[in-house]
Amino acid sequence: MEEVVVVETDCRAELTRGHSYHSFSIKSSSESAQVSPITTSPPCGREEDGTNRRGQGGGGGGGGGELNPLDAWLPITESRNGNIFSVTFHLLCSGFGFQALLLPVAFATLGWAWGIICLSLAFTWQLYTIWLLVQLHESESGIRYSRFIHLAVTAFGPKLGKLLCMFPVLYLSGGTCVQLIIVGGYTMKLFFNTVCDAKIVTATECFLMFTCLAIVGAQSPNLNSIAKVSFVGTISAIVYCILISALSVAKGLSDISYDPPLVESNMDRFGGILNAMGIIFLAFRGHNVILEIQGTLPSSPKRPTYKPMWRGVTISYAVIVMCLLPLAVCGFWAYGNKVPSSIREILTAAAQFRGHKTLKCVLGLICILVVVNCLSSFQIYGMVVFDNLEMRYSIKKKKPCARWLRVIFRIFFGGFVFFIAVAFPFLISLAVLIGALAFPLTYAHPCMMWIAIKKPKPKGVMWCINTGLGCLGLCLSVVLVVAASWNIAQRGLKANFFRP
Numbered sequence: 001m002e003e004v005v006v007v008e009t010d011c012r013a014e015l016t017r018g019h020s021y022h023s024f025s026i027k028s029s030s031e032s033a034q035v036s037p038i039t040t041s042p043p044c045g046r047e048e049d050g051t052n053r054r055g056q057g058g059g060g061g062g063g064g065g066e067l068n069p070l071d072a073w074l075p076i077t078e079s080r081n082g083n084i085f086s087v088t089f090h091l092l093c094s095g096f097g098f099q100a101l102l103l104p105v106a107f108a109t110l111g112w113a114w115g116i117i118c119l120s121l122a123f124t125w126q127l128y129t130i131w132l133l134v135q136l137h138e139s140e141s142g143i144r145y146s147r148f149i150h151l152a153v154t155a156f157g158p159k160l161g162k163l164l165c166m167f168p169v170l171y172l173s174g175g176t177c178v179q180l181i182i183v184g185g186y187t188m189k190l191f192f193n194t195v196c197d198a199k200i201v202t203a204t205e206c207f208l209m210f211t212c213l214a215i216v217g218a219q220s221p222n223l224n225s226i227a228k229v230s231f232v233g234t235i236s237a238i239v240y241c242i243l244i245s246a247l248s249v250a251k252g253l254s255d256i257s258y259d260p261p262l263v264e265s266n267m268d269r270f271g272g273i274l275n276a277m278g279i280i281f282l283a284f285r286g287h288n289v290i291l292e293i294q295g296t297l298p299s300s301p302k303r304p305t306y307k308p309m310w311r312g313v314t315i316s317y318a319v320i321v322m323c324l325l326p327l328a329v330c331g332f333w334a335y336g337n338k339v340p341s342s343i344r345e346i347l348t349a350a351a352q353f354r355g356h357k358t359l360k361c362v363l364g365l366i367c368i369l370v371v372v373n374c375l376s377s378f379q380i381y382g383m384v385v386f387d388n389l390e391m392r393y394s395i396k397k398k399k400p401c402a403r404w405l406r407v408i409f410r411i412f413f414g415g416f417v418f419f420i421a422v423a424f425p426f427l428i429s430l431a432v433l434i435g436a437l438a439f440p441l442t443y444a445h446p447c448m449m450w451i452a453i454k455k456p457k458p459k460g461v462m463w464c465i466n467t468g469l470g471c472l473g474l475c476l477s478v479v480l481v482v483a484a485s486w487n488i489a490q491r492g493l494k495a496n497f498f499r500p
Contacts, residue, residue, distance in 0.1 A: 076222070086230070093229075094380045104331030104335065108332060118277055125443055128469075149166065149169050151449060153210075164440070170440035176285070177417045184378075186422065191367035214382070241247055247362075271490070393405070426495055432480070443473035444469070
């Protein structure tokens with residue numbers, strides 16, 4: 001088979017004919033056909049004229065039109081009318097979520113000092129790798145890499161790029177959607193059982209209800225069109241983090257110990273420490289959609305995308321750290337080493353303080369906010385999968401997907417992830433193990449891609465920093481995989497196949 005790489009140019013000086021064309025570069029490969037649409041911002045010395053014709057230059061977005069229509073047909077880059085507000089909401093909605101609820105569990109093992117140190121290190125490290133990705137989105141020649149896998153292929157080559165990044169990207173998009181169904185479904189079940197006293201509602205039914213809502217919300221045509229959804233998801237995440245933190249403080253202190261939990265051996269203690277570090281480092285997510293979100297911004301020679309994108313990153317991650325740190329500190333302060341170890345238990349414990357149950361409406365509100373945030377995050381991570389499905393169709397048929405076909409793709413994906421969630425409802429228990437396998441995508445690969453593309457001076461400052469962080473990220477990934485496997489072997493795994 002052959003690998004097809006589509007290179008998209010966007011120089012307005014070449015638009016005198018007023019139409020689009022394909023530029024195909026074909027390379028022999030033993031792999032199946034793969035298309036990498038790469039957008040090129042205009043190297044011309046003047047501003048964009050704002051052409052917005054689908055399939056004829058505009059790419060569906062102001063100031064960022066493509067001569068090649070492929071990007072104009074795909075959900076990620078169909079619209080380039082994004083702004084600092086839309087990217088900020090996308091980053092906030094995709095950047096933190098239900099993983100943050102487990103931070104007190106990590107603090108219970110690490111303690112106050114090491115918990116805060118690890119959280120600070122993880123935040124700084126992942127913020128630096130985001131800065132690298134933002135800088136790499138547009139090359140000096142004007143090429144825009146609006147998908148993570150395309151940047152990886154450019155940096156490492158077709159074979160190595162796919163080998164290193166294909167699984168992490170697929171897991172962090174489709175796998176995250178499966179986890180969102182599981183968490184959202186169990187939260188809906190908690191709502192019905194506790195707030196509505198509807199004990200007969202099963203987890204499978206809740207999974208199905210959540211999936212149906214997610215599929216209905218997934219009918220938006222492109223990533224830029226769900227900015228309002230991301231805004232709602234952002235507000236819901238911020239509010240439930242504040243509520244859980246406040247309820248934890250209101251609980252007060254009673255017979256609380258902050259000493260690490262007792263373990264049988266030093267190996268168990270070491271494995272617990274590494275597992276806690278994994279929870280903290282994996283609490284930050286969204287690197288696999290950074291380039292996609294930046295791809296919704298318009299670009300021109302005088303107004304490159306990295307400036308508004310970095311402002312959005314700065315604002316969003318300032319909000320994220322202001323939510324995560326109080327959540328971790330307040331949760332550990334209130335429960336000590338007896339902090340609940342699952343999201344369901346944390347939500348239930350948050351509804352009790354000073355020996356009295358909180359009003360059902362408060363617990364109901366928290367559950368609703370968690371479900372809304374999960375539904376909103378599903379749209380962002382699902383859009384990466386929709387983009388890949390439509391890309392394969394558009395390359396084969398050389399035309400955009402019809403509206404009815406888009407609906408079928410989204411329904412098919414929703415049904416598939418629902419099946420996985422019902423078949424493997426214990427995947428949340430494997431989150432640290434599988435997340436450790438995808439760990440390099442966040443903490444190592446951006447550093448290595450910077451070296452491969454920017455080619456900094458050997459043994460210079462940037463070369464040493466990125467080489468050190470890249471190697472450390474790979475080593476830490478291996479250690480976390482071993483530690484997570486050890487914990488599973490020691491504690492066992494409740495593999496309730498098809499019994500959520």
